[in-house]
Amino acid sequence: MHPTSRRTYLDGVRAAAPIGVAAFAFGLSFGVLARSAGMGRVAPVVMSATTFAGSAQFAVASILGAGGGLVTAIVAAVLLNLRYGPIGLSAAGAFEGPWWKRALLAQFIVDESWAIAQRDDGRFDRYLLVGAGMLLLVCWTTGTAIGAVAGDLVADPESLGLDAAFPALFLTLLWPQVRERSRLLAALGGAAIALVLMPFTGPGIPIVAASLACLVGARNGARRPS
């Protein structure tokens, strides 16, 4: 069956607009933190445009700023970004074309663009993913640049409650999925694995381990015709 989609990149941009505000505000605060951690003005902006993964970037800035060492910073950031392995696997079906195009478009995967791009059938819409990722990349990188230059003029996004917008976003996008029993089980399993591991592992590992809960779906694999 050919996946005909009437979506466009602009639909992804629109869908991501509300969370783009929060991405911009956290980009600002990353720019401020990175500069005060001694990363200068240019490196944080380059990092936002290329790494494009908030939690890992905050980890690098805070570890380098605290004198925690280069290897510690790199290991922490890579562990935090390992979740993009299973996240990329789940969305792999959305990408088509030659290898370089798939690799390039995959760079627009962040937690939020990936979450927004889910369709009702559990697959992923490339236009929503890339459109949302483009907007978030622009918001995040612009915010970083302004934060790195303007510094202390910027309000703390946590005082605006913007850190609470992210779990609310993921819950909203999870909601329609859990009406199906096996997906509810996967969600409960993923949440349980994360909760159990959080006190014992560094950040990053609980999310990667939570992906094991997808195995509940393998039991009824023959059910869904493709």
Place this chain on the structure above:
Amino acid sequence: MSAVWISVIVVGLATVAIKAAGPLLLARHAPPPRAQAALEHLAPALLAALVVTQALGGDNGGFTVDARLAGLGAGAAALLLRAPLLVVITVAAVTAALVRLVA
């Protein structure tokens, strides 16, 4: 080269490779049905883990209970009332901001 630029380049290259891995490995052949069914359950498992870690995660691992949890609760209530996405995340953010203002 400074530690800052080494970390920017190494973390950047690693992240590019991790993000590209799934779409590069899986795009040639459709996986067998069981694997495909498991893949389709990755999203709810990962989303639920993201809800938990983003609402409760501390800066250096472990749990931190703060205004985010109140914000998430208010957002969940809005969700039960069938509010759209924009309303849900606004309710969550405003609630967390108010809790911080009062606390």
